[in-house]
Amino acid sequence: MGNIWDKHPESMRDQSDDMDARSPANHQSPWLPFETRRRARDEKREAVLRTAVALFLEQGYHRTTLNDVAERLNITKPALYNYFGGKDEILFECWAIGNERVDDCITEIAAGGGKGLDKLRKLIVRYAEVMTTDYGKSLVRFDVRDLTEHNRKVVNTAKKKIDRAFRDYISDGISDGTIKPCDPKLSAFAIAGSLNWIGHWFQPGGPMTGDAVAEQFAIRLTEGIATPSMRKKADKPPRKGNAPREDGSEHHARTAARAAGQSKRARSRLR
Amino acid sequence: MGNIWDKHPESMRDQSDDMDARSPANHQSPWLPFETRRRARDEKREAVLRTAVALFLEQGYHRTTLNDVAERLNITKPALYNYFGGKDEILFECWAIGNERVDDCITEIAAGGGKGLDKLRKLIVRYAEVMTTDYGKSLVRFDVRDLTEHNRKVVNTAKKKIDRAFRDYISDGISDGTIKPCDPKLSAFAIAGSLNWIGHWFQPGGPMTGDAVAEQFAIRLTEGIATPSMRKKADKPPRKGNAPREDGSEHHARTAARAAGQSKRARSRLR
C-alpha cells in the first residue's frame, strides 16, 4: 500500500474488553459512558459529524449503519435523531463542513489579488491541504446521489464554483502572461483531478504530512503550465523522514475555525 | 385495475402476438421478448456485464438492484444466477475487464522498449483512453470494499502493478535523462490522479472524444517533468468542435478485443 490507489486498511479499533468510562475508545466522546452528559448541544452535534465522517470514510457510506455511529459515541441510534433528520442529512453536513473550508480559501484568494499563477498556486496549496483532512475527503469520496434532491443541487452548485475558481485563475494567468496559453477547462480538470485524488490515497501518519504534500503538488502541478520565466526552482526531492504531526492538530484547527462558520449552514430540522 | 397505465401485467409476457420481437426497446438485449433466446452463453454473460457496469456507473453499485439489471435485459433476477454467483461477483468481473485492458497496455509497452519518457507517455495515452470507457471507469469508481476478501486481494495486487508501471517509467526516464529528477512516487500519484479522475467526469458525447482527451492529457501531464530538450511543441489549443464518435465504436472494439482475453480471467462458479 501507499501506491497511487486507494488504500483502505481494515479498521482495527475496537477494544471492547473494558467497560471503564475512561477507556481510550471513549476518549473523544462527550457521552461518557453513562453519566456526566452535560455538554452543549452543538458540541454533541459536532461529535456526531466527526464520528460519522470518519466511519463513512473507513467503511463507506452504505456499509456504515447509524448503529455504528451511535455505538462509537456510547449512545443509541434514535439519539442521533435529536440532532439530525436522517442519515443523508448527516452525510450532507459532513460534506458542508469540507466545502466551507474550500469556500473560505476561494473567498480569501479572491480578496487577496495577485497574478493568475500566484492565485492558482495558492488555491492548489489550500485545496490540497483540505483534501488531506477527513472533511475535505468528503468532497470527493461521498456520492452526491445519496443526498436529497435539494441537497444535491446545493452540492452541484458548490462544485461549479470551485471549478470556476480553477478555470478563472488559469485564464487570468494566461491573460497576464504568467501561464502559458492552454485550454483552461482541460488544465483545470487535470489539476483538480490530481488534487481530488489526494482524498483517496492520503492517510495521516504516512511519510509526508498533509502540508508537505500540498507544497509539493503546488510545484508539480504548475511547473508544466507556468511561463518559463515564472517557474520555480522546485525539484529538490521532498523530505522523506517527516515527523508525523500530532494527533489533535486537525481537530483543534477545525473546531476553532468552525465556530464562526457554524451559522452559515442551514440548521434544518432543528426541532 | 388493469387499465392501460398498468405497467407490466403478468399476462403481457405470454402473448407474443402484439409484442414484436424487433420492438426497439429490446434492441440491445439478447433476450428478445419471449422467444428466440438461443444466443451463446458467453454472449449473454457479456450482456449481463455490459448492462451491469452501465447501471453501476449510472446509479452506483448500492443503489442498483439485481432486479434493475435483470429488468433491463428482459429477464428476471434469478436468471442472473445462471451466470454469476452473486452481485459482488458481477462487480468483480466488470472490474476485471477494465483491468485486463490496462494490463494489456502495460505488457505491450514493456515489450516495446524505448526511453522512459516515451513509455510514460504511451502509458498515459492508453490509460486515459481506457478511463473513458465504462469498464475503465470501473477501476476507479467501484469500491474495493464491496468485494469478497479474495477478490479484494486480486484487485489490490493489480493496482500495485499499475502503480509500479508509472513509477518505473518515471524512474527509467530520470535514469536515461528524458525526465527531470523528481520523486517518482509523488509524480506517479499526481499523474495517475489526473487520469483516474477522468473516470469521474468524462461522458461520451461531450465536446471531446476519449482519444482527444487522452492525447491532451499525455501532453499536459508530461510537459512539467520532461527534460527541456524532450518537451513537445504542444499547446496548440485543443480542437473544440469534434464530431462525437459513432455510437457503437466502444462496443465493437470491446467485443472484439475480449474474445482472446476471455480465457484469461478465472471463470469462477461456473456451476
Add this chain to the structure above:
DNA sequence: ACCTTTTCTTACCCATGGGTAATATATGGG
C-alpha cells in the same frame, strides 16, 4: 420539591433487496 422540556433508551415497524427452492420451458441429441 414539582413540573416542564430536552435528551436518551427500549422495543418496535417494515421496506428493501440479495439470495434460494421448486418448478416450468426451451434445446438438442438420439
Add this chain to the structure above:
DNA sequence: CCCATATATTACCCATGGGTAAGAAAAGGT
C-alpha cells in the same frame, strides 16, 4: 418423439438497517 440438460420463472425466505413510538431519565426553571 422422448429424455437429459441448460435456462428461465414464480414464489418465497430473511437479514439488514433506516426510521418511529412510547416512555424513562436527566436538566432546568421556579
